[in-house]
Amino acid sequence: MAVLPPVSVDTLLADRAPALPAVLQLPSGDVVLRSLLRFMPERRAIFSGERADGTAVIIKVFSDATRSRQEFDAEKKRLAILQARKVAATRVIAEASFPGGAVLLLSHLGEQSAKDCLSQGKEKNVGIALQLVALTAEMHDRGLIQKDIHLNNFMRYRDDWHVIDAGAIECQESSITGSKALENLSLLLAQFPPLSLPVASDVAKAYGDRFSSREISQNLARVRRKRLRSLVKKSLRDCTEFQRVERGVLAGMCRREDLTAVEALLAEGVDASLLQGECLKDGNSATVWRAAPGAETVVIKRYNLKSLTKRLARQFRSRARNSWMNAAFLNLVHVSTPRALCWLSEKQGPFVGREYLVCANVNGKMLPELCEQGGVEREQALKQMADFFATMLLMRFSHGDSKYTNFLFVEGELQVIDLDGMVRFAGQNLEKDLASQRRRLFESWRPRESLAPAAMKEFDDFYQARLKTIESWL
Known part of the structure; x- marks a missing residue:
């Protein structure tokens, strides 16, 4: 040895x-x-x-x-x-x-954190949530509060939940009560996939009925917004998950785990990869191509400068950066999207030039094709689309362009693409906007237009059923 x-x-x-x-x-x-x-x-x-x-x-x-x-x-x-x-x-x-x-x-308490356990199905997630709510209530009763409460700080060991990272625990002689306790409980609930929580009344009961369902629901919505705003901003600075990259006139952010692949792309030259790649779209506003600069095939979207007006607008608003942040947001609300490897911006003196978004390449089927096939795949696809729209309503965001071509089903799992127009924190008109987008999803299904009406009706049935399961949180 x-x-x-x-x-x-x-x-x-x-x-x-x-x-x-x-x-x-x-x-x-x-x-x-x-x-x-x-x-x-x-x-x-x-x-x-x-x-x-x-x-x-x-x-x-x-x-x-x-x-x-x-x-x-x-x-x-x-x-x-x-x-x-x-x-x-x-x-x-x-x-x-x-x-x-x-x-x-x-x-060492093993490898099964609460976060690791969440992938084992919604029914199990509900049980985990109620168990951790009860444990949090117990800690509050004993004058203990996890200031940085998150699911990786609870480990399943010998059929019981154990607390780790004690350095982030605040201790006091009296019980934790009132707004301080409610804030901590809400932060715990905010870690769970939004559609997997128990009904609010069950959460209130697990905590000991010290807060009403309405109090918990309203405070959770506020805490979610605050948490998401903070975590999305981390995608723009060096931290455990993300890292700044620079090479020549290009600078931006990448996932730390993808640094090797991004460096290989930069060494080859981002634009040079187009010559060896497959062009998917060659438009005035954007050029999209598939390339393999390293071991992984990626899709690169270059945001062009087609006019002086666009060049001026680029100085104040970056579509590439917005898409990068939107991808981080979707990951936080447990919506799958092709992994964004990096976002890059070109500096031309004091001005911002062209920009790039690099994502993992995925191949999948679209909704009309699955509806034509029928069977379980059709039903699961419509259910996943209904869940996505319910998630947008609950988490108060809008994709912005819900035509069917912006949704791929990769091995049966929904992947949301084209995040340029997504609005992360929508206003009061969200319900009206989402109603329009639900109709948009079933438009222009050529040559499968005849399938759209029945698919839309079944989708709406699934959507209404999903809303009933989350109505206590809306």
Whole structure:
């Protein structure tokens, strides 16, 4: 067996991509670090690994900065409080301090976070939501509140939910009540796929009927808007998920996981890839082509400057950037769209020139084709379209152009495309706008026009049925 290299705390905190696996030497025994779970520059890093006896552990590494030392002390203190107040949580196995920082060794509670469990079906999601609402009520009763509450901070271990990331827990002697408790409960509910929540009355009951269904519903809508605005803005700055890219006159944002593919595209030249690719649309306002600059085939949309008026408008509003942010928004509201790898803007002196949006290539079928085929595929496609429109109503956004060509069914799953005209936070006319878009979905089905009336009626039946399941949240 190969001998793994030792690594220092300083090294682990210096790079988002450390060489792993590696050995961290602690007074309590060596620990093998296998994978990086989270990295906060100059503050802390979290790894999974195991001790010499094979016991799986979580390794939290803190820098020697004042703030990090405070976080190290707070984590230990709050884990002790959780244990004293009988809330199931990860436990401290060992700790160590070094000249360059400190380390906490925590029990590993497995790989099943609440977020990981959500993909197992709506019925299961309802159960998870009610269980976590009840656990949150229990924590509030015991004077505990997760300030940064999210689904990755709850782990399923031996059939019970456990709390992790104790550093983000606030402790007080009295119970958490009133607006502070309602805000925290709403933030928990905002993490769930919007169509998968239990009815509001069941949520109120699981929390102990301390808030009415109406209070919970109204506050959730407000918290959702605030949360979405904040998280969408993260797509425009360096963070765990996104990274700024620059090469020559081009600059923009990419997904950190797609950096290698984006760098390959930039090295080849974005426009040069058109010569080797397949042109899908060559218009005045936009040119679209399919290319394979690396291992993955992508679709590139170039936003052209067809007139002086368009050039002037580009200085104030970027369609490419808006589409990039819209893709991030759809991911947050659990609507599938082809993965946006990057958004790029061309600088021409002090002015913005052409822009680019690069997305993963997907191949699928459109709604008229599936309706012609009939059977289960037709029914599932119409149900998914109904769910998409219900999601737009509930989450208060509008696609803007719901012609059938903007929806692809990839292996039976809906993918929403062409996000240029999407409005993320719609106004009072949303209901009227969505009614128009529902009609638009079934227009111009040439040569399958005869299928549209029956499909529209069945779609509307599914849509009305879906609205009944979410009416307590509308």
